[in-house]
Amino acid sequence: xxxxxxxxxxxxxxxxxxxxxxxxxxxxxxxxxxxxxxxxxxxxxxxxxxxxxxxxxxxxxxxxxxxxxxxxxxxxxxxxxxxxxxxxxxxxxxxxxxxxxxxxxxxxxxxxxxxxxxxxxxxxxxxxxxxxxxxxxxxxxxxxxxxxxxxxxxxxxxxxxxxxxxxxxxxxxxxxxxxxxxxxxxxxxxxxxxxxxxxxxxxxxxxxxxxxxxxxxxxxxxxxxxxxxxxxxxxxxxxxxxxxxxxxxxxxxxxxxxxxxxxxxxxxxxxxxxxxxxxxxxxxxxxxxxxxxxxxxxxxxxxxxxxxxxxxxxxxxxxxxxxxxxxxxxxxxxxxxxxxxxxxxxxxxxxxxxxxxxxxxxxxxxxxxxxxxxxxxxxxxxxxxxxxxxxxxxxxxxxxxxxxxxxxxxxxxxxxxxxxx
Amino acid sequence: xxxxxxxxxxxxxxxxxxxxxxxxxxxxxxxxxxxxxxxxxxxxxxxxxxxxxxxxxxxxxxxxxxxxxxxxxxxxxxxxxxxxxxxxxxxxxx
Numbered sequence: 001x002x003x004x005x006x007x008x009x010x011x012x013x014x015x016x017x018x019x020x021x022x023x024x025x026x027x028x029x030x031x032x033x034x035x036x037x038x039x040x041x042x043x044x045x046x047x048x049x050x051x052x053x054x055x056x057x058x059x060x061x062x063x064x065x066x067x068x069x070x071x072x073x074x075x076x077x078x079x080x081x082x083x084x085x086x087x088x089x090x091x092x093x094x095x096x097x098x099x100x101x102x103x104x105x106x107x108x109x110x111x112x113x114x115x116x117x118x119x120x121x122x123x124x125x126x127x128x129x130x131x132x133x134x135x136x137x138x139x140x141x142x143x144x145x146x147x148x149x150x151x152x153x154x155x156x157x158x159x160x161x162x163x164x165x166x167x168x169x170x171x172x173x174x175x176x177x178x179x180x181x182x183x184x185x186x187x188x189x190x191x192x193x194x195x196x197x198x199x200x201x202x203x204x205x206x207x208x209x210x211x212x213x214x215x216x217x218x219x220x221x222x223x224x225x226x227x228x229x230x231x232x233x234x235x236x237x238x239x240x241x242x243x244x245x246x247x248x249x250x251x252x253x254x255x256x257x258x259x260x261x262x263x264x265x266x267x268x269x270x271x272x273x274x275x276x277x278x279x280x281x282x283x284x285x286x287x288x289x290x291x292x293x294x295x296x297x298x299x300x301x302x303x304x305x306x307x308x309x310x311x312x313x314x315x316x317x318x319x320x321x322x323x324x325x326x327x328x329x330x331x332x333x334x335x336x337x338x339x340x341x342x343x344x345x346x347x348x349x350x351x352x353x354x355x356x357x358x359x360x361x362x363x364x365x366x367x368x369x370x371x372x373x374x375x376x377x378x379x380x381x382x383x384x385x386x387x388x389x390x391x392x393x394x395x396x397x398x399x400x401x402x403x404x405x406x407x408x409x410x411x412x413x414x415x416x417x418x419x420x421x
Numbered sequence: 422x423x424x425x426x427x428x429x430x431x432x433x434x435x436x437x438x439x440x441x442x443x444x445x446x447x448x449x450x451x452x453x454x455x456x457x458x459x460x461x462x463x464x465x466x467x468x469x470x471x472x473x474x475x476x477x478x479x480x481x482x483x484x485x486x487x488x489x490x491x492x493x494x495x496x497x498x499x500x501x502x503x504x505x506x507x508x509x510x511x512x513x514x515x
Contacts (some may be wrong), residue, residue: 240469242468252464253464253465254463254465255467256442256465304474305467305474306493306495314434403463404463416463
């Protein structure tokens with residue numbers, strides 16, 4: 001498998017682009033692997049990559065029903081940040097940001113990580129107190145973030161609505177300079193190529209139809225391409241977690257599936273060089289501009305349980321109103337596409353990375369709105385969990401039994417109502 | 422748009438309603454063991470298919486309803502008042 005470099009680009013330019021290899025193989029399933037990962041999205045592929053790279057476990061298969069990154073990896077708004085209010089969350093996502101910073105070099109694949117900075121706007125004195133607490137938590141965890149006043153925000157992004165009658169008057173923002181965006185497809189492809197180079201089999205168009213158990217222990221999977229036995233099975237299928245875990249006899253989880261819509265406009269000339277987000281009662285909005293010029297944005301869930309990967313119009317109106325409330329200059333911009341992804345909304349708004357009641361079956365789920373930014377750290381720590389059969393220091397808090405033990409990680413203090421996180 | 426037929430108001434857009442979650446959850450007695458409370462508060466079946474759920478007709482008659490809806494197709498089936506007394510007095514035709 002060739003190494004990508006400026007020389008390979010020049011060489012292929014001179015050879016008429018005839019010498020490129022496939023980025024990953026399309027192998028036949030082997031009868032048995034050390035580890036089978038269910039789900040060929042960013043998290044599953046990253047897990048396989050780090051199993052091989054960090055733990056030397058290369059006899060691994062990633063089993064994917066459709067195509068790589070065809071689920072939520074290809075449906076999000078690509079924002080990467082680590083500005084969370086609770087130490088366990090901000091530390092976990094900070095590890096992810098650190099991995100993102102070197103990911104293109106590590107994978108030898110350009111994931112187009114752009115640390116353009118993220119501004120989380122706030123609109124009331126109470127929200128400013130919350131923002132200050134968040135900045136202090138981050139600084140205490142050694143993560144750089146700063147609290148900006150209104151004038152500083154105006155200097156950085158002059159074309160938001162700062163008028164007297166603004167629906168959400170901007171009184172300041174939390175700035176995380178190292179936050180940004182990445183190219184979502186490239187993340188899946190880069191991890192797939194990196195894992196494949198280390199010997200991992202990536203099995204696309206292979207649907208898992210059952211999880212084999214013997215004596216309370218997971219020993220493999222039934223698939224549309226036959227039985228594959230495994231010493232360990234990892235599930236990374238956010239959106240379909242309940243459906244897949246039910247195959248292992250785990251019928252009830254602290255998760256509801258909801259759909260979240262995302263939007264992209266027609267391409268525009270450079271308009272916005274930050275990621276902007278804001279949340280206020282009745283409004284939730286985040287926006288950035290892609291390298292192709294499209295404005296990429298999203299808002300709230302559709303607010304009812306759903307497995308349909310398609311959006312509903314009331315939220316289109318809702319998100320458009322949020323956009324106009326903060327960036328009225330978008331009023332004449334045409335929408336190019338909108339779509340929906342199915343998200344695991346957990347009972348406390350935080351992900352679950354854990355052993356399960358079934359021995360040798362591990363789950364990685366419940367990512368709510370935050371799955372994309374977590375991709376490298378999710379893979380890193382899930383691989384560690386699977387390899388060592390115990391959670392590491394950073395992931396012990398994200399166990400499945402935390403609810404029962406009274407240790408929910410409720411970032412927003414919303415209580416056990418998944419749609420509100 | 423999902424259309425829900427409220428037994429009191431008739432067929433309306435779902436944007437008139439507020440979603441109230443899984444209607445099959447049964448709360449245990451106050452002195453029930455912690456496992457039962459954990460199951461009621463935190464654990465959901467979250468089915469991909471038929472789902473029995475609460476909707477509140479917030480911008481209408483304000484009744485709480487139990488709606489049968491498919492989470493994959495969004496097809497709405499039976500709708501009835503959540504409150505059994507209301508169900509009896511309105512639907513019983515008394």
